[in-house]
Amino acid sequence: MQKYNICFVSFFFLFFFMLLNFFFGIYFIMNNISIMMEWEIISFNSVNIIMSILLDWMSLMFMMFVFLISSSVIYYSMSYMSSELNLNRFIILVMLFVFSMVLLIISPNIISIFLGWDGLGLISYCLVIYYQNIKSFNAGMLTALSNRIGDVMILMVVSWMLNYGSWNYIFYLEFMFNDYSMNYISLMIILAAMTKSAQIPFSSWLPAAMAAPTPVSALVHSSTLVTAGVYLLIRFNLLLVNMYIIKVLLLLSGLTMLMAGISANYEFDMKKIIALSTLSQLGLMMSILSMGFEDLAFYHLLTHAMFKALLFMCAGMIIHMMNDNQDIRFMGGLSIYIPLTSLCLNISNLSLCGIPFLSGFYSKDLILEMLMMSNLNLLIFFLYYVSIGMTMFYSVRLLMYLMVNDYNLMSIYNIYDEDYKMLKSMMILLFMSVISGSMLNWLIYNYPYMIYMSFNMKFMVIYFMLIGLLMGYLISNMDFYSLNKFLKSYKLSMFLSTMWFMPNLSTYGISNLYLKYSYNLKKNIDLGWSEYYSSYGLMNIMKNYSFIYYFYQINSFKIYLFSFILFMMLFMFIFLLN
Template sequence: MLKNKLICFNMCMYLISLSIVMFIMMIYFISSSLVVFLEWEIISLNSLSIKMSILLDWMSLLFMMFVLLISSVVIYYSKSYMSSEMNLSRFIILVMLSVFSMILLIISPNIISILLGWDGLGLVSYCLVIYYQNFKSYNAGMLTALSNRIGDVLILMVISWMLNYGSWNYIFYLEFMSNDYSMMMIGTMIIMAAMTKSAQIPFSSWLPAAMAAPTPVSALVHSSTLVTAGVYLLIRFNLLLENIYFLKMFLLLSGLTMFMAGISANYEFDLKKIIALSTLSQLGLMMSILSMGMPDLAFFHLLTHAMFKALLFMCAGVIIHMMNDTQDIRLMGGLSNYLPFTSLCMNISNLALCGIPFLAGFYSKDLILEMVTMSSLNMYIYFLYYISTGLTMYYTIRLIMYLMVNKNNLISVFNLYDEDYIMLKSMFVLLFMSVVSGSFLSWMIFLNPYMIYMSFNMKMMVIYVSLMGGMLGYFVSNMNIYSFNKFLHTYKLSSFLCLMWFMPNLSTYGVNYIVLYMSQNLLKIIDMGWSEMYSGQGMYNILKNYSIFHSFYQNNNFKIYLFSFVIWMMIFLFILMI
């Protein structure tokens, strides 16, 4: 046990020191407008050369700094959270593989090495989702792996398509490809691959299912590694997305993802699934702002979101531990009296998620919504953005009311205490970053500040919508569900909204009944039916029947010879008469 704790501490120190190095390098790179492109020739054979390329600029260094910081905090948190785990070193190795795959994806200007990081993330996430080894975890892991395989196949198709250019270093061809209408296929496939990894409609069902993984994994995967890989890929390919016709459809799908996740989170009672659906909503926000041609804003929100979302999952992990592994928020309540520091962290991260002024989420969300207001989009997209913002406040206030404010609904006595200093220290780092990261990133990323001039009511629209969403969340959470059960009164609508518009059913039962049933029928009719009848079994039956017939002839039966002689004579006479 002591050896496992030492491994966690050493890994944490190693990753934090790397993160500090990345931060210092990023400051130097961004101040001197420096970009470093490294190419290492691994093997050269005649005209074939296999090279490993690395791109270091302010964006990749900043993102690596955030990934390393969050992963170090998560590993230190796991030292306490997974303390009863016998194979903790195996868990740490899997987490480190996930971080390494993400770093490989971040620094790669080459589509081949991007595939290695992309596929590594999918494989390691499958191993982490099935970590607890029960049927629920196996089903969730299979859904996660198969959904991500679609993106892997699309990246492979991009690799084969880029043979037209003579190199897989996509960074050299982006401007040319953006003006090459015959190569719009690459952009469409990249968008669809990013949609699978970042769980946009219709691939959304795997993200809440991946909550079967341990909570530290959820904190890492849902903030800075797996689900953000698709967003980061599109930020790198943003020049390619300018002239693609599919972009309008992409904007609609990402906006609907944001809206659908916000509604589903208001019907959910599983603590981790509510936070997972909020991740899905924020991913929809990042994707939609990317489809409007603002990659810097999407990257800004990606970084600020990583901080408070990792903190939110870590607070959820503490609460689940203290509640004896209970995740139903209806059985919680009054936690602020027993877990003061955890409640403080959870409330601040929740308010940062809502975009409350001067916390991390405010700087990115407010800027995004003002840019959407200024853009020449239709009213449908405008309302989709603002309603989704209101829904974020709605489910956040509902969650705070159920956990912190409402009366205690514990089904038995639990030992609630807030003294696990390893968890508290790791959460404090992210608490500090959730408060200050939005401010210092806004000065660092945007060298020229955005000054957006609008009327007072349009400027305050974000605050109005947030207040309305918060009031609705407050009233709904105070509703006595025993006297007036809103779910039973609107059972069909509630089922549709709670089950993410039946997307998990379509992803599982749909595949089962459509694809597997069809393939079973094809196997029965073609492979085991017509092809057998006209190939192997058919030839066997024909030859067998001929053999039986000939062996019957060879028994020297006089009646058969006489009968055949008469037949042949009749045929002969008939021919003569003709």
């Protein structure tokens, strides 16, 4: 019982703060209040180091969702990680992770944002390598090195903002918006957000990070780490209006949606399918953000956090029951054995697809209708609508493999639906997955969007969803002989299933290009010239001097001095005689 004390304390602490943030958030929205607090830590000559806190409806609502999901995850972990010897260490890591995210959310100061940003990267590395094997280590290194690019960009923003005399970016957004020479800051912020939110070409770390325990995936890859980049861009939204890079971001995020949707249909690892689904939704958030609708991006960020955390928790429970097997080909008929978990999984999956009146529908439908009203080209329309179809495609395929097909693992099974700790935490998120969309719709928007379009444009989403549903049903029912069609297009299937070769490029490409270059630098400079002229050279000089000193120490110096004086006197005497 001693082991669970820290779990209970953490759960109640987070749940209490969730309720506090919820009530304050509603009060701030209703009265349109923002509070800015500054605490001067050090003032030395003209240098002030200030800790700033910005509390407005956005930061409070986001914190409420982070606290709700993290409290559910910790309660869930009490059962999921019950056989873990170092459970306290795991809970402390999760709490540190939540603290880093909160620091990122409430900071209007680029220094404290960097502390939270780097804290997220470091602790996510510790959590990804939690199961200490070679696969986890590789995944952790890929995650850490990909995110280092974004960390360096934030560091460069910190140094660039010295031009303004303060790091409180919230005061300078208007000025930066009018100062065209400061587009560098926008570029760096966008690059940092792309690495953290895993947009192309930094996408390969997100599915690799599934090596972490499932409760970590539920927290990290739904509402915290991967959405940090989106949240940063929402805060810096004024800088994103007059930049050409935004067009590039729109294209890359659209391609990310498409790539993740296609790759999820080739994947058989359940956690990786859900991870690729997260990647697709992040592409959706980034693309709508790059069109200038930051409130819509934030709305979808919150609704997505709920159903995606629930989806990961259901996946974790199923993996737990299947003797830690993650391959969906071994699963099937689960709705007979675990009806409550299947209910949660189906509702979260349908919410992800955007089925009407679940939480995902409100944000996704609004995003697509705003896209229809925007003046954009056919390529963006194609990327959006094919991605919507792909979402339905992989969701129906997953449901067919898990719920409808036959059970394939073993004759003696151990599947039961009576783990109440897991079920209670999932029920909290199930409730929020159903109501959070309409609740946030009432809270965030003071007035309704006026959207006017033709019948076919309005039903375009339904058409693509039905096509995706049909394709998912057909693919999941394919027998072995019809796979020959796929074998004919082996190279294309290889390209599409490996995320457009991105993992290979970001591992073998980096190792061949950067690591060999750094190895040559180390060999020629660290172990070569600098060694010879600094440490090794100094050692040789000191060694030679020490030989001389040692020679004097082991001999009687007085004899040499007396001999030298005698020699000089003899020399002077001979000189005087001549």
